[in-house]
Amino acid sequence: MTPTIVLPVMIGGLYAAGVYLLLDRSLTRVLLGFLLLGNATNLLLLSSGGPAGLAPILGYSDADEINDPLPQALILTAIVITFGISAFVLAIIHRSWRLARNEAVGTDEEDRRVAARRATDADELDPDDLAPEDRAAMHADSLRADLEEIADDVDVPAGRGAP
Amino acid sequence: MIEVLAPLPVLLPLLGAAGALLVARHPTFQRSLSIVVLVAVLGVSVALLFLADAQGAGAVSVGGWPVPLGVVLVVDRLSALMLVVASTVALGVLVFAVGQGAADGSEETPLSIFHPTFLVLVAGVSNAFLAGDLFNLYVGFEILLMASYVLLTLGGTAARIRGGITYIVVSLTSSLLFLAGIGLVYAATGTVNMAQLAVRLAELPEGMQVVLQSMLLVAFGIKAAVFPLSAWLPDSYPTAPAPVTAVFAGLLTKVGVYALIRTQTLLFPGGALDDVLMWAALATMLVGILGAVAQSDLRRMLSFTLVSHIGYMVFGIALGTAAGLAGAVFYVTHHIAIQTTLFLVAGLVERQGGTTAVDRLGGLARRSPLLAVLFFVPAMNLAGIPPLSGFIGKLGLLEAGVAEGSAMAYALVAGGVVTSLLTLLAVGRVWTRAFWRSPNQAPAEDTAAAAAADATQRRRPADDDLAAPDDDRPRTALQDAWRRHTAVATATEAEVPPAAGAVRALRPLPPTMVGATAALAALTVALTGLAGPLYGLADRAATDLVDRTPYVSSVFGEAP
Numbered sequence: 222m223t224p225t226i227v228l229p230v231m232i233g234g235l236y237a238a239g240v241y242l243l244l245d246r247s248l249t250r251v252l253l254g255f256l257l258l259g260n261a262t263n264l265l266l267l268s269s270g271g272p273a274g275l276a277p278i279l280g281y282s283d284a285d286e287i288n289d290p291l292p293q294a295l296i297l298t299a300i301v302i303t304f305g306i307s308a309f310v311l312a313i314i315h316r317s318w319r320l321a322r323n324e325a326v327g328t329d330e331e332d333r334r335v336a337a338r339r340a341t342d343a344d345e346l347d348p349d350d351l352a353p354e355d356r357a358a359m360h361a362d363s364l365r366a367d368l369e370e371i372a373d374d375v376d377v378p379a380g381r382g383a384p
Numbered sequence: 385m386i387e388v389l390a391p392l393p394v395l396l397p398l399l400g401a402a403g404a405l406l407v408a409r410h411p412t413f414q415r416s417l418s419i420v421v422l423v424a425v426l427g428v429s430v431a432l433l434f435l436a437d438a439q440g441a442g443a444v445s446v447g448g449w450p451v452p453l454g455v456v457l458v459v460d461r462l463s464a465l466m467l468v469v470a471s472t473v474a475l476g477v478l479v480f481a482v483g484q485g486a487a488d489g490s491e492e493t494p495l496s497i498f499h500p501t502f503l504v505l506v507a508g509v510s511n512a513f514l515a516g517d518l519f520n521l522y523v524g525f526e527i528l529l530m531a532s533y534v535l536l537t538l539g540g541t542a543a544r545i546r547g548g549i550t551y552i553v554v555s556l557t558s559s560l561l562f563l564a565g566i567g568l569v570y571a572a573t574g575t576v577n578m579a580q581l582a583v584r585l586a587e588l589p590e591g592m593q594v595v596l597q598s599m600l601l602v603a604f605g606i607k608a609a610v611f612p613l614s615a616w617l618p619d620s621y622p623t624a625p626a627p628v629t630a631v632f633a634g635l636l637t638k639v640g641v642y643a644l645i646r647t648q649t650l651l652f653p654g655g656a657l658d659d660v661l662m663w664a665a666l667a668t669m670l671v672g673i674l675g676a677v678a679q680s681d682l683r684r685m686l687s688f689t690l691v692s693h694i695g696y697m698v699f700g701i702a703l704g705t706a707a708g709l710a711g712a713v714f715y716v717t718h719h720i721a722i723q724t725t726l727f728l729v730a731g732l733v734e735r736q737g738g739t740t741a742v743d744r745l746g747g748l749a750r751r752s753p754l755l756a757v758l759f760f761v762p763a764m765n766l767a768g769i770p771p772l773s774g775f776i777g778k779l780g781l782l783e784a785g786v787a788e789g790s791a792m793a794y795a796l797v798a799g800g801v802v803t804s805l806l807t808l809l810a811v812g813r814v815w816t817r818a819f820w821r822s823p824n825q826a827p828a829e830d831t832a833a834a835a836a837a838d839a840t841q842r843r844r845p846a847d848d849d850l851a852a853p854d855d856d857r858p859r860t861a862l863q864d865a866w867r868r869h870t871a872v873a874t875a876t877e878a879e880v881p882p883a884a885g886a887v888r889a890l891r892p893l894p895p896t897m898v899g900a901t902a903a904l905a906a907l908t909v910a911l912t913g914l915a916g917p918l919y920g921l922a923d924r925a926a927t928d929l930v931d932r933t934p935y936v937s938s939v940f941g942e943a944p
Binding site for chain 2: 243248251255258259262265266268269270271291292295298299302305306309310313316317320321326329331332335
């Protein structure tokens, strides 16, 4: 019954690999990372039961020499939960692939839009409050900028998209 | 009596979920079954609250195992109060969902899945509130999270899958942190029973206590959406169906707040990390509300205010005094009801106006005065206008902060006032634009930003138009959009081509949905009327929390 170095090293390695995979954009890697992290946590729970001992079965081994059974019960529960969630995430990955032919973590478009908006967007100002020359100047600016952006994305020759 | 009733809030919804799954082919029967189950849960919770308030905390060991070994369910004033509020809003949301399902048919939300999953969610929330040991708390969290994954991605549309993935990955990370924390706590103390932990954790060296405490705080902080860990919330919540968002906003983050309260009072009463929590509270309030002011979509705005107002509760918890905790408990109660109501109203606005983009809405106050009242009263309540319950909760917290008297507490008091004002600004903008301005003000429908958004939408990669480069639809659509943009922006009388996607869905509001929302809105007003007794209850709950002995002795019997 001596403390072992193997478990801590394995736990650390699994956590490192799991975090690395979890940070990837590809969903399959995220799932694999989650599985590694789950296994690392289960090993951590196992090692929290103290040094290794005999199987905790009544009548099979001495009460002094048995391992702590509680962490093992906790691990069993955690394994079942991990299993269920993995199945669900797999289904999500499949659905994402069916929908977008893509299994990467998406971006929040609305968030990008809000971030890219000018501090006082056109809808914040009542055009009637502006002098006519101000109106034209302001909207000419925003129009040109937006048109260039659109020309980049849609491949419309610049100038032809203008009204 | 508590011993008999305590397991029911978990047991009834689970059995009800099984029953609802069995009768999935009979929608009417399934609906009535779910509603009956939730009414029963509400009744049991109210009975538990009265018993816990009259007789003090009670515990029941499930399966009859001796106390530190078996699973313990503990009912004290705090958990009973949480149960009552949670089952009330769950019932309201369920009625709303039934109304929506009856009006829409089952195309958008597959109802046969919805009801059992919703009941499992309620069971998980109840289990988390009642859990007397850390691992059972973890199981409660997992039950409610599993149900929430299904509800959030209901129907499996692209937007929901995208938002759902973020939510799932973040929740998984927090669960793993929590589980690792449980492992470390067990390694250090040899128990996961919270009452026993309350005694044993104090015997550990100080550094180890801080490590364990911070692991649990980070795990619960992610669930409660406290600032540096809150970015997932406004990203994932707005995509879900209206009733789902409403129940998530009301309940799920508050389960995290409840776990934070237990960690800070029962397990680690020393207050070692109170300063960190104070900073987090301040940042949560300010960053959240600044995000809310920037939004132009009603649901996203509400999601950001949700994050922001979590800061008030964390503020009360971080103060650590009985007054601060009482304020936090009252604020949690108020906020569950108010946020759920507002998200339900957002669902009604979407039905009435065809969108939740505030730029495109207008004239709702004239078209549907009832809807306007239903939005206005809870919105003012959220901003903390006297004499509504939001004002009372904020006042209690600010008083507790002033009574504490440290510089950081004063900074938080100032931050709380600023947040309240900015909340008023955010909801006021929605009110003036979506409800108040007259519908014939053309910008309501056709703003430059809306036109630009239309143009953006056509550029989405999912759009099949782009697959065929010869097709000139995107170009014409773009030109239309820009013509609208210039016409609107310069406010000329030029003829504006009608926007392709701007046909308003003028569906009448089903009475069941309006009724459920109105009932919850009435509840938020009633919280104001009942604020005296409720605050008294919150005070007693907070005294119990600071005292800690009622909880511990209820688990261990007379001799702790």
